[in-house]
Amino acid sequence: MAGRTRKRGEAVRTFILRNVEDRSGDVVLRATRQFGISRQAVHKHLKFLVGANLISRMSLARYQLCTLEEHKTILPVTDAAPEDIVWRMEIRDMLAALPENALDIWRYGFTEIFSNVAAHSGSESAFVQVRRTAVSTKMTIWDRGVGIFDKLLSHMDLIDERHAILELTKGKLTTDPASHPGQGIFFTARIFDTFSILSKGVLLSHTSGDGDDWTVETQQEGFGTLVTMTLKNDTSRQIKDIYERFSSQTSPGFSTTVVSAHLAQYGTEKLVSRSEAKRLLERVDRFRVALIDFDRVECIGQAFADEIFRVYPSEHPEVSIREIRTNKEVQDTIDGVRQVDHTPARRQGSPQDPALAGEEIGV
Ligand SMILES: Nc1ncnc2c1ncn2[C@@H]1O[C@H](COP(=O)(O)OP(=O)(O)O)[C@@H](O)[C@H]1O
Ligand SMILES: [Mg+2]
Known part of the structure; x- marks a missing residue:
């Protein structure tokens, strides 16, 4: 009793x-x-x-x-200290109280973000802070380098920070394709409970839940790139669970992307045009499956839907385009354009495409 x-x-x-x-x-x-x-x-x-x-x-x-433990350190970025060694020598002990699966996630997150500082920022050092409470642990990694959004804007054909964010969140975006796959931020964001990047006054945040929850806010101007990651100390999550969500039965590896349509929206402007649809679908041909996430999108225009769900699939039979988290109005618009599809084998996820038959994606 x-x-x-x-x-x-x-x-x-x-x-x-x-x-x-x-x-x-x-x-x-x-x-x-x-x-x-x-x-x-x-x-x-x-x-x-x-x-x-x-x-x-x-x-x-x-x-x-209350903060139960806090650690701060400045790590030099040198070829002599690759990220896995820095993890083992400097960081792992800061997180020693955590269970194995949480430590695996921290190792992944730290090494990805610290290696980004070394590879992309131009900074000679990174400031790292770790704070643990009874519930979760938070890590901040800050470099005083060029800043992630400026880096992407100066190296790629992008309109503005918002466009950079849309591309970054799709994954497989890198400014150094010869030596990098462009997966680090895509997976790190989704492995942690919360993940954010602050650079040049733009705060991009991700919260893990039933689906992707990305927000963009304007903050005070900061320089360099500041990444924060938080994870519950008793998380049951495993890294492989996240990998599995973005690979598919017929295409192992990173073959599924999720495109958050609301990130293509400017303010309260509705998504109506073919050019917006084309921007939304840029580079999705690098994936086997593209899930278009309509969370937070109230309505879409007919031309926008037609481009995504009829025109693009007919021109890219190798990519399966599917909608997720639609409200009734958005779904009706999508269903409407599909009805004018005169190419029967082109329906999304159709069993007529043997490669897609039976494919299950749990995103
Ligand atoms: N700390 C940083 N400073 C400047 N640019 C960054 C930083 N971190 C990431 N980036 C930019 O974001 C891109 C995507 O990063 P990531 O998803 O880790 O892929 P990858 O490292 O394989 O290129 C990088 O190619 C780089 O252009
Ligand atoms: Mg990287």
């Missing part, structure tokens, strides 16, 4: 820790509902967590997670 009560107490405290910084709702109220206990009981648990230095009170009803 005592054991059961203790376990329940631990469950309440774990719930509080996981939700205490969530600004969308009163954590006390949520805990009373979740566990069927009184407000006083929840307050006792809050007091316990404050006493254990796991959370601290900010105002009457607001708490924050």
Whole structure:
């Protein structure tokens, strides 16, 4: 009985820790509902967590997670210290308290982002900060180099930062194709719970959930490139789960992309034109499957839909174009243009294309 009560107490405290910084709702109220206990009981648990230095009170009803560990270092970028050695010598011990699968993810994220500093930024050093709370760990890697968006804009045929972001989030984008595959940011963003890049006053953030959640905000002008990654300490995620989501049964390797249509939108302008559709589909012929994600898109124009779902597939039979997360209005527009498709073998994911038959993508 005592054991059961203790376990329940631990469950309440774990719930509080996981939700205490969530600004969308009163954590006390949520805990009373979740566990069927009184407000006083929840307050006792809050007091316990404050006493254990796991959370601290900010105002009457607001708490924050305490930093349990913090490390900062400046790492020189030299050929003599490749990223895997720097990980082993300098970084791994900062994260030593974490389980194996979380450490694998941290190793992946650190080595990808640190190697980007070395390969692309022109900076001679990187500042690294690691902060651990009872719930998650956050790493920041900052270089004072050329800045990722300026780098992409100066090396590639792109209109502006927004266009650079659209291309970057599709994956297989690199300014150095001879020695780089352009996968680092695509996978790192999706492996962590949250991932962000701040450069030149543009903050690009990704939150992992049921699907991609990219946001773009304007921040104070900063120089260089600042990347932050956070991961829950008890994550059950494995790197291979993420790889599997972007490979397909018929095409192993990085063969599936997700294109977030809302990133092609400027402000409240609707996606209506063929030129916007063409921009959305730039470089997707490097993939076997392109999932066009309409999350946050309220409606689209007929010409835009026609270009993506009828014209492009007829010109690129090797790429399967599929829509995901559409609302009814968007889906109706897509279905409408498909109905005028007079090339029967060209429907997306059609079993008539043997290579695509039975292919399952869990994105
Ligand atoms: N720290 C950085 N500073 C400047 N440019 C960067 C930085 N990190 C990434 N980039 C740019 O973003 C591109 C994509 O990075 P990534 O997805 O890791 O692919 P890859 O490293 O294989 O090129 C790079 O080719 C480079 O142009
Ligand atoms: Mg890279």
